[in-house]
Amino acid sequence: MTALLAATPAHLTVKIAYLSILPMLALLGGALVILVWSSLLRRPLETVWITSLTVLAATAALVLSLMQYFDVIHHGAHVAIDGAIVSDGFSAFVAVLVSAAVVVAALVGDGWLQQETIRGPEFHVLVLVSASGAMVMGAANDLIVVFLGLEILSIALYVLAAFNARRRQSGEAALKYFVLGGFSSAVFLYGIALVYGSTGTTNLPQIASYLAQNYVLHNGMLLAGLALLLVGFGFKAAAVPFHLWTPDVYQGSPSPVTGFMAAVAKVGAFAALLRVFVSSFGLLRADWQPAVWVIAVASLLLGASVALVQRDIKRMLAYSSINHAGFILLGLQAGSTKGVEGSLYYLFAYSFLALGSFAVISVVGGPGDGRHGLDRYRGLARRQPWLAGALALFLVAQAGIPPTTGFWAKLEVLQAAAGAHSYALAVIAMLSAVIAGFFYLRVVVLMYSPAGATGDGAATGTIVDTVEPARAVGDEGEPVGVAPGGEAGSGAVALLEADTGESAEPLVIPGTTGIALALCAGATVVLGIYPAWLTDFAHQATLLFHP
Amino acid sequence: MLSHAYLIPLLPLAGFLVLALFGRRIGEPWAGWLGTATVAGSFVLSLVTYGALLGRTGSGREVTDVVYNWIPAIPHSGFQVSASLLVDPLSMTMVLFVTGISTLIHLYSIGYMDGDGDFPKFFLYLNLFVASMLVLVLGGNLLMTFVGWEGVGVCSYWLISFWFGRDSAASAGKKAFLYNRVADVGFLLAMFLVFERTGTLSYGSAGGGGFLGQAASLPPSTRTAVCLLLFLAAAGKSAQFPLFPWLADAMEGPTPVSALIHAATMVTAGVYLMCRIGPLLSLSHTAQLVVSIVGVGTAFVAASIGCAQQDIKKVLAYSTVSQLGYMFLAVGTGAYEAAIFLMVAHAFFKGLLFLGAGSVIHGLHDEQDLKRMGNLRRYMKLTFWTVSVGVVAIAGIPPLSGFFAKGDVLDNAFAGSLFPWKVMWAVGLATALLTAYYMTRLLVLAFLGDDRWKAVVDGGRAKKDPHESPWVMTVPLVVLAVLAVVGGALNLPGHLSFDPLRWLAPVFGPGAFEEHLSGSSQWVLGVVDALVALVGAGVAFRLWSRETERPALEPALLQRSWYLDEVTDATLGRPGQALARMAASFDTRVIDGAVTGVARLTRGAGSGLRRVQTGYVRQYALGITVGLVVLVGYVTFLAVAR
């Protein structure tokens, strides 16, 4: 670097390879357009326009990131903007995943906003900017940039968590998330400082080459920095013991936000975690692997076992997301290319499962989005066959039953673990999957048992009281049981015909949520039956991992 | 025809899809007929396929049919799996009897499930089960088999808890699911191990490029590990010791389900799997020893439990476990043909017995207690005669199929060259005695003696007279009875594991034993078997035809299945629950709970609640800091230790 500075004239300009940042720019640009446009108008903008714009921006980002991917395939990976970010298969994979997640989240969010009659563009603006933060984390080539991406992602999420101002839990969740997030960010920043102090750079490849060229005999400070970085990442990724915020925040946040949080925050955190640890600190593998091992085991077991005793579906899925974090850590613990590939695959599969599950939950939660007790799901299949079918599919996939993406995801990371000879970890992971399969299927069984079949007193009485507000939205939503046809091939297991004549609750699936569900279900089943595309994608993403 | 084998599982799957989409509209009974028709169609298809297969010779009988490339080869990782089917005599034998028996049981179910509110759903699950089972047996690699394996597991879970209104049914479903998932861990680990060591998952036995072809080049420890891991999976699915308690509970499902899944087909999947990896298993003596010891042990233990049960279906369930133990004994001694033979014969007579039991239960309006039956031969003639055929067959009385099948297994156990085999033959013979005893006891208690059911007062008035079942239920009984009688002809003795049609060649290659029995010793062994069976039957007849309450012969130890459930509960269940509770209380009690308590306190004291909330966050921050300290402590240790 110094040589470069000395060699170049005083006024040097940075060449900017725009393709490498265009996906982020598309998201940020979309957010700014929505903000400016809606503030220029006198009347509030119709929600449908905002949603369309968001979906448009996200689709543009998706196309651009695919273009970036093909550019990388044909012309190789490269760093851009003076080494601040990198354009490789890995970053393109993350960008594709994040922009696809934004499409789904925007659609689900639209349905939720209609249901809650909240107007205003801020929801979508926050989603877009937050997603751009995750993208930055995926492409970051410098610890400072990682940190900025993390903060962009997180600050938007803090606000999104508090978005339902009418629900007290929402604000509470946001405050908890904010305070603890601030704490973990401080720890993370401290870690960056220590790493900088001991290697003299924050640039990821330069750290790697420094470590490759110098054998640091007494590297306590570097390792301490590494530990602090792990804490920061672990917090965002909801790994034990940094998971404590997860159940409360997942439960308190509005359901579409929870889905978005589960998907995109995990993607961002794990993308950066994988890149930093495997590519920059790959040489210190022997030092960080045991720590990751312990964290993975703790996440796997605690997530699966505590989820068993939850009575609130959002809390249950929060613990399940902790369990999933453990699985993704399996790939990191392997510390190999194969492991990174498995983790990426897992992230992709899990994102859509989480988005889909929480989309269903946001519909079942009803107006006000406050009713998530498991009893609410008893007999859902009779009232809402499509909804129940979709949720059953997502849960079965999360349990890892073939042929869904969930199965392949688990297989990929387990293979990586076996390939790295972490057999004990693989066995523990499978045991946790056994436990986890139990609580997923419990919900499925609950949905397909008739309402009040076993005299569980709590089941009755939760059904009768949501009449008025739902009618108000009823006009815009789709009629019960006639969900969009896109789902036709999806929840085959669950597509039992049910008579809708029963005293059905006026639950309404908003059209946009229906589309989002169809997208998630389609991704889960199609990629489960034909996983080649995704394995190939994930593999290519790691081929060009080391720029 | 051979290249269209994929149509065999596809047909029931199509039936499943149609039922899933339009089942409720089709309604009763046409949904049942549709299901039956699709399964019958695939039976016909498999007949044609089998015919085509028999037309070939030698290694031409092993056809791998790649339907599509499931996971195409990925550069560098080498992981490639195609959705391929393996059509060979072994898989086709399985397919034939699976589809054949399924057809009969589908037909039977139309009568049995008559009037059930969820009639179409029942056939929906049943069709999905058949499709999964066919994928399991036809799968050309471990992964395909695993897909089917999981599929039948899930279907079995659904069908056991089909009447989930009953708590016992729901918990039985869960139990089956948990036991099977534990066993699945073995399957997954075996898959990883196989892939890691050989780079492929496909079977391809004789030089077909699969891992079985490479069996000889693998290190012995790997062979043993793979075999034992797969045996763990098989023991779960096929209910072997100590994983068998779930099968008895699984009897909560509708009787046709018990007949199809928990007697004839699904539970034999484990035996099939062990036969499939036969070339590998034959090379590992440790694994063979484990398999045969577990097999014969299970056979004996389950038979002893069967002697003391009162529930007619429980007797049959333990009898199934016991017969499966025989099959594993055969597998362990390398007599795969004998195992398959017993499996097929068992499917005939056990299916028959279950359907007969179902007919009895149906006729007596859901009465399952043997002690409350009696003298049914007067009311249900056809059922009586067919069940008698089944009992004679399973007891091993010549010349019915059970005699030949069981004789084959015992002969092989006798002929085994390693030391413990003779002991196994003795235990096996004792089990045969018990088998004849408890089956005769069942027959006597249910069909002979007094009309004890008349004394049972049900809701203030005596029960209606039992009635014979409709024709859709009796036709399968008759067909199966005929098969149970003549099934022995499939594999007549005269030669150890004589194979007149060479119908399993070349899957298992030459017999595992160099040591053959002479013709005369076979005759002697056959006579011994028959005598033992007659003694068992005679004793039971003497003991039970007069008296129905003999507590000395039904000790609690046997009634409670050797307290295996209690032991499992104490060693695994309770600590497991305690662990989950501990983990939960770490979050809910220590943290949330402490705060909740404090919240009540403060609320009572009337001070602001806001502090409580920050209390939450403080507490969480503290938790995160604990993690931080541990991590920093770890790296400090690393730094200092260096």
Add this chain to the structure above:
Amino acid sequence: MVPGALFHFSWLKIPANRIDFLTFVFSAAIVLVGAVNVVRQRNPVLAALSLVMTLFGVAVLFVEQQANFLAAVQIIVYAGAIVVLFLFVIMFLGVDREESISEEPLRGQRFWAYLLMALTFVGLLLAGLGSRFGSGVPSVAGTLNDNPAHPRSATPDVVVLGKSVFTTYLFAFEITSALLVIAVVGAVVLARRPGAGPLAEEDDDEVEVEVETAEPEEVST
């Protein structure tokens, strides 16, 4: 720079330039005292002023590193603008409000907090002790004196800073704007009062404690 055994206290030897060392010790002490006081102080105004103290100490440390520009910015932006903003907010909410930090909602929690933080820092110190830091690697932004022959005569720090902000850290610099935009949008969203609409209907079997929502202003500051 000799990598010695762990408890080889070479790094504690007072270096040739005693003034530098004493300045470091003095301002580090100011930073720490200020930081502890921010947390311990009951009166919010005094807490804010303690923060100013810490920031001044940091500024002195910057000066010692010859980062004069950063020191100035530190004073102007943090001490001048941000702390003043804090003080405004505190004054608006009422100066006389004292946080009673002696009352403990959770018993023993403070002890654990002290213990754990102490352990963390002890651990970090131990890990850092005897490790090779500084490591001789030049910083990415380039050194301040390009010409070792004439120390203190070379490029001013503003030039180096400007260069690196517009080259190496250009992207970070620009992406910060997104961070600020989202912070502003977030503050607006949180400060807005909720309109009418369907209220949450919570399930009956909540085990959750109902607790008062925090005031949104707290989050946005």
